[in-house]
Amino acid sequence: MTRIASERIAPLNDRAVKPRDYVLYWMQQSQRPAWNDALDFAAERANKLRQPLLVAFGLTDDYPDANARHYRFMLQGLRETQAALETRGIRMVVQRGSPERVALDLARHASLVVCDRGYLRHQRQWRDAVADGAGVQVVEVEADAVVPVEVASDKLESAARTLRPKIERQLDRFLVKPRAVSLRKDSLHLQPPGIDLGDVDAALASLKIDRTVPPSPLFTGGPLQAEKLLRRFITRKLPRYDAHRNQPQTDDVSYMSMYLHFGQISPVRVALAVRGAEAGDNSAAFLEELIVRRELAFNFVWHCPQYDTFDCLPAWAKATLQQHQRDKRPHRYSPAQLDAAATHDPYWNAAMNEMKHTGYMHNHMRMYWGKKILEWSRTPQQAYAAALALNNRYFLDGRDPASYANVAWLFGMHDRPWPQRPIFGTVRSMTASGLKRKCDIEAYVAKVNRLTASLTTHPAGTSRS
DNA sequence: ATCGGCTCGCGCAA
């Protein structure tokens, strides 16, 4: 029987399993062929029902806030996942259309539908629509959190410190390596129509999507690349992680966030690998971010319906920011000026350029970057919208629960009050002098300048790896 | 270089 923790598995409707043509795994979040509990669960059910397993992904042109940068990274991963599943005798089809329509269409011939999990508004709506519209049982399997959100906590947590002990006491149960499931029945004879991903750029060109942001010239999507970067992180960077995680001039970060965002790597796999490296405080510091902070973000978007607006903030933060709404702003920039990285602040401009040209920004600079948007916008509400829009537009890991929590943190979420300052009130501020004091910020600026210069010389498309 | 003060609310001990 299954070794998947029962709390990962939840029927979304009370319909029966029916004797039809295949078990359908509607893959939408967990876009990977291994360390995928949703896939494994579907495979086990298919074996038990003596049916083939069909995997399907719904590729919509209208994914909220997505552009060519996100789509290419995702298609690179889907192509690889499709090929990997085929070698195991599993047909995976990528169909053009709104995900819930694609799933419902293929569900008409399915005995059972298995899906993975997403916490954002639209992801929940898609799953509700499939649970409602499918004529058979729909079962959701959580494969992208270490501790399923409602197991960790039944309420909106106010800070990491309140969630941390709840997560930690569940780790033994949920940090386990899955057992590979082999399929009794091949499904390669199933030939539903689908997009040919053989040429990712051709597939990309066929989509009607926002192309105003080009693909990242630096980062390649896919589970194999995620594994490669994970191994590189553990051998070369983890030994300095604790000391360097707030040092943006270094490269001692994992780059896992974008792969986690697209489900191209399992957080359980990453956690076990890092824990197994036995790097002491370094492992602990990384696991805090990977598990506690990331799953605090899941808790946030799950329990707070207004997760993408100023209204989600705790009462003290909203009150203090509103009290300082009329404070004089010595510097004021419009969203367009921010987007152009054309401010008076060379540190901020460097961060904006890193984000814009690579699809990534060092963690420490994300805080400074966002705090300055609050300081330089006409109102905190406008700052909130501007920070979130830029975040979701340029980051490969944008549009993730972690993005919404990170932006909210800039405005006081999951934080505590600090001394009164103009504009910020008691919300934590950050300053250029702080950057100078704590890290080699000039080296960071130089690093970004080198990077953007080399990317201009060797433009997009010639990605590394 | 290091330290204290600033400031609020949660959770736990009493």
Next chain:
DNA sequence: TGCGCGAAGCCGAT
């Protein structure tokens, strides 16, 4: 009810 303390804060005093 009181108390300690918290994602990476800042600033001025020593």
